[in-house]
Amino acid sequence: xxxxxxxxxxxxxxxxxxxxxxxxxxxxxxxxxxxxxxxxxxxxxxxxxxxxxxxxxxxxxxxxxxxxxxxxxxxxxxxxxxxxxxxxxxxxxxxxxxxxxxxxxxxxxxxxxxxxxxxxxxxxxxxxxxxxxxxxxxxxxxxxxxxxxxxxxxxxxxxxxxxxxxxxxxxxxxxxxxxxxxxxxxxxxxxxxxxxxxxxxxxxxxxxxxxxxxxxxxxxxxxxxxxxxxxxxxxxxxxxxxxxxxxxxxxxxxxxxxxxxxxxxxxxxxxxxxxx
Amino acid sequence: xxxxxxxxxxxxxxxxxxxxxxxxxxxxxxxxxxxxxxxxxxxxxxxxxxxxxxxxxxxxxxxxxxxxxxxxxxxxxxxxxxxxxxxxxxxxxxxxxxxxxxxxxxxxxxxxxxxxxxxxxxxxxxxxxxxxxxxxxxxxxxxxxxxxxxxxxxxxxxxxxxxxxxxxxxxxxxxxxxxxxxxxxxxxxxxxxxxxxxxxxxxxxxxxxxxxxxxxxxxxxxxxxxxxxxxxxxxxxxxxxxxxxxxxxxxxxxxxxxxxxxxxxxxxxxxxxxxxxxxxxxxxxxxxxxxxxxxxxxxxxxxxxxxxxxxxxxxxx
Numbered sequence: 001x002x003x004x005x006x007x008x009x010x011x012x013x014x015x016x017x018x019x020x021x022x023x024x025x026x027x028x029x030x031x032x033x034x035x036x037x038x039x040x041x042x043x044x045x046x047x048x049x050x051x052x053x054x055x056x057x058x059x060x061x062x063x064x065x066x067x068x069x070x071x072x073x074x075x076x077x078x079x080x081x082x083x084x085x086x087x088x089x090x091x092x093x094x095x096x097x098x099x100x101x102x103x104x105x106x107x108x109x110x111x112x113x114x115x116x117x118x119x120x121x122x123x124x125x126x127x128x129x130x131x132x133x134x135x136x137x138x139x140x141x142x143x144x145x146x147x148x149x150x151x152x153x154x155x156x157x158x159x160x161x162x163x164x165x166x167x168x169x170x171x172x173x174x175x176x177x178x179x180x181x182x183x184x185x186x187x188x189x190x191x192x193x194x195x196x197x198x199x200x201x202x203x204x205x206x207x208x209x210x211x212x213x214x215x216x217x218x219x220x221x222x223x224x225x226x227x228x229x230x231x232x233x234x235x236x237x238x239x240x241x242x243x244x245x246x247x248x249x250x251x252x253x254x255x256x257x258x259x260x261x262x263x264x265x266x267x268x269x270x271x272x273x274x275x276x
Numbered sequence: 277x278x279x280x281x282x283x284x285x286x287x288x289x290x291x292x293x294x295x296x297x298x299x300x301x302x303x304x305x306x307x308x309x310x311x312x313x314x315x316x317x318x319x320x321x322x323x324x325x326x327x328x329x330x331x332x333x334x335x336x337x338x339x340x341x342x343x344x345x346x347x348x349x350x351x352x353x354x355x356x357x358x359x360x361x362x363x364x365x366x367x368x369x370x371x372x373x374x375x376x377x378x379x380x381x382x383x384x385x386x387x388x389x390x391x392x393x394x395x396x397x398x399x400x401x402x403x404x405x406x407x408x409x410x411x412x413x414x415x416x417x418x419x420x421x422x423x424x425x426x427x428x429x430x431x432x433x434x435x436x437x438x439x440x441x442x443x444x445x446x447x448x449x450x451x452x453x454x455x456x457x458x459x460x461x462x463x464x465x466x467x468x469x470x471x472x473x474x475x476x477x478x479x480x481x482x483x484x485x486x487x488x489x490x491x492x493x494x495x496x497x498x499x500x501x502x503x504x505x506x507x508x509x510x511x512x513x514x515x516x517x518x519x520x521x522x523x524x525x526x527x528x529x530x531x532x533x534x535x536x537x538x539x540x541x542x543x544x545x546x547x548x549x550x551x552x553x554x555x556x557x558x559x560x561x562x563x564x565x566x567x568x569x570x571x572x573x574x575x576x577x578x579x580x581x582x583x584x585x586x587x588x589x590x591x592x593x
Contacts, residue, residue: 010409113295116576117569120531121549125303125565128553205422209535212424213550232428232539239432246425253420261416 011262018255025071034062036069036222045238055240058230063241067248069222074252077138077216078203082196084142089149090192094184096150097157098176108154111147119144120209127215134223137216141203152195153188160187190267197260204253224249281584289577293570297351300566301344304558305336356566357559366563369548376446377544380536381529383464388471389522395472396479397511403484411480418473423532427466427539434462446542463540467532471525478521482514489513516587523579527572 005012024031033053044060046052054063092111096104114122126140160166166183174182210216211225219226224245231242331337338346350356356366399411434441443462447455486492487510495505534546541547545564552560 010412109291109295112292113299116292116296116573117299117565118527118531118572120534121565121568124534124549124553125300125561128556128558128561129303129306132553201420205420208422209424212535213538215550215553228422228425228428235428235432236435239429242425242428242432246422246429249422249425250417250420253422254417257416257420258413261412 008262008266010258011266014255014258014262017251018259021071021252021255022075024068025075028065028068028072032062032065032068034065036061036065037220038062045234045240047238047240054244055238057227057241058234058238063227063244066222066227066241067224067244070224070227070245070248071252073134073217073221073223074204074207074225074249077134077207078141078200080138081141081203081207082145082199084139085145085199086149086192086196088142089146090153090188092146093150093153094157094180094188097154097161098180098184100158100161104154107150111150114143115147115151117144119206123206123210124213124215127210132215132218134217134221137207137210140210141206144206145199145203148199149192149195152191156188156191157184160184190263194260194264194267197256197263201253201256201260204249204256208249224252282581285577285580289573292573296569296573297348297566298344300562300569301347303565304562305340305343351566356563359560360557361555366560369560370545370564370567373543373545373548375448375544376542377530377533377537377546379449379460380463380467380533380542380544381526383460384467384471384533385522385525385529387464388468388525389475389518391468392472392475392479393511393515393518395476396514397483397506399476399480400483400487401506411477415473415477419470421469423466423470424535424539426469427463427536430462430466431539444541446544459540459542463536463542466539467529467536470528470532474525475518475521479514479518482517483510486510486513516583519586520579520583523576523583526575526579530568530572 038061040056040060042060043052043056045058046056048055052062052064054067057063057066089111092107096107117125122144123137123140126143127136130136130139160183166179169179169183207216208225208228211223212229213225214229217223217226219230227241227245228249231239231245235242336343354367356370358364359366359369362369399407402411431443434443442455442458444459446459449456483506487506489510492505492509495509496502500509530545533544534549536542537544537546538550545568549561549564549568551557552564
């Protein structure tokens with residue numbers, strides 16, 4: 001264990017950094033010093049003080065509590081989004097590689113088209129259709145990231161499909177599903193893990209942007225992006241909500257990006273230049 | 277590049293543009309239920325008769341492929357529809373709001389990409405045990421700082437430090453060059469930071485790759501000085517992947533501009549599309565997304581051509 005930490009300093013640090021934030025989000029109901037919804041008007045727009053560690057917002061709500069619960073909103077939305085993209089995109093990419101031919105061509109063309117849109121713009125378009133809320137944001141981010149996983153998995157899947165052990169499995173009569181699940185999937189796990197972590201980092205920024213624009217979580221949901229946009233309106237009176245919410249977004253996104261970067265090095269040094 | 281390659285690329289371009297137009301077309305047709313009622317609700321009382329009448333007028337009772345052909349035919353003639361609320365052609369509203377966004381995006385790209393080259397070279401030269409981690413962490417921090425947060429903090433800091441500085445809104449350059457520059461400084465810095473982080477990291481690794489090549493050793497063996505080798509031989513080759521990435525930034529820039537415009541109250545395309553989403557002005561949403569995406573696709577196409585032009589190895593294959 002100690003040797004592992006020594007050898008993979010950056011990885012250990014990033015795992016710890018992300019784990020602490022996940023724990024904070026997970027334990028929010030128990031460790032939060034205040035209720036994130038309770039408004040104490042006499043205490044509004046206070047700076048950090050012993051009763052409210054990070055101060056209060058324009059409605060007198062505790063900033064720390066709202067950040068802890070905001071972590072939950074952000075993590076739930078982004079995990080759903082990246083999970084959706086991984087399942088749909090990954091499946092499409094692997095099937096495209098596996099069946100090749102016209103199926104491959106049509107699927108990948110479709111992915112090219114989705115990929116051509118600027119990420120935020122496509123998300124805004126999808127949310128315009130579905131109405132602004134957390135679930136639309138999750139679905140929109142998921143759709144936007146689908147082509148990334150499809151492209152990412154198609155390449156290595158193609159190589160593996162041509163490899164001798166898959167040919168061998170085919171020769172002894174293994175079914176398509178068996179080859180997909182026992183040969184293709186395990187070999188792609190490390191690529192997926194790295195990319196999922198990097199995309200989670202990016203998704204956190206996109207989700208915060210959408211909420212900031214009023215297209216994600218709606219008030220009074222505790223949301224980091226929303227805190228920033230509300231904080232912006234009262235900036236000159238009290239900068240604290242905006243400042244702390246921004247740090248929270250930065251830490252969360254930074255943690256997952258560093259984790260992905262460190263994972264890429266540790267899992268397979270050869271991947272460093274190929275993935276991305 | 278051979279004319280056959282050019283033809284192939286152009287066909288790819290057309291396919292993607294076609295796909296994008298289909299997605300944008302469907303986006304609005306697939307709105308659950310009552311888009312027409314909402315469109316009607318803008319001016320008049322909503323009755324089933326009126327809805328049916330408007331559906332007929334908009335051609336919404338025709339089969340989808342026919343609707344698409346009607347719509348894309350109009351688009352190709354510059355008719356992107358009319359705004360529900362103002363009744364003006366949406367193309368006019370887009371044209372009226374495009375300039376601030378273009379200025380913001382181009383200036384940010386110039387600043388980010390311009391600084392990325394020297395910074396990347398510096399990072400490549402300062403390679404060592406300690407600085408390695410610092411470079412990595414710094415670049416990731418640059419990538420993950422929410423640019424809109426940076427903008428908000430900058431507005432606050434400037435308002436406290438330089439009381440007279442007007443950082444919000446937009447003034448056309450032709451009317452007031454100084455006021456324009458003053459209002460552009462903060463948004464451009466905020467928007468360019470992630471680009472700087474991304475591209476400088478790329479220049480660094482491309483430089484390290486290039487410096488490890490045989491021709492560098494040969495140049496050094498011939499007696500060429502270190503500076504000459506770095507800037508004349510290595511940098512030129514390192515810039516090839518750099519150019520492709522600059523194209524990829526176009527999509528990020530337009531997306532980021534939407535948020536930055538909101539922070540700094542700049543009346544650009546971002547504000548236009550957001551306003552349209554809140555007002556449910558669907559033709560405007562549709563047209564803005566189509567125009568912005570087509571612009572990004574075309575920029576990437578041009579960069580792709582440039583890439584083949586500057587790298588003879590690609591042109592030959």
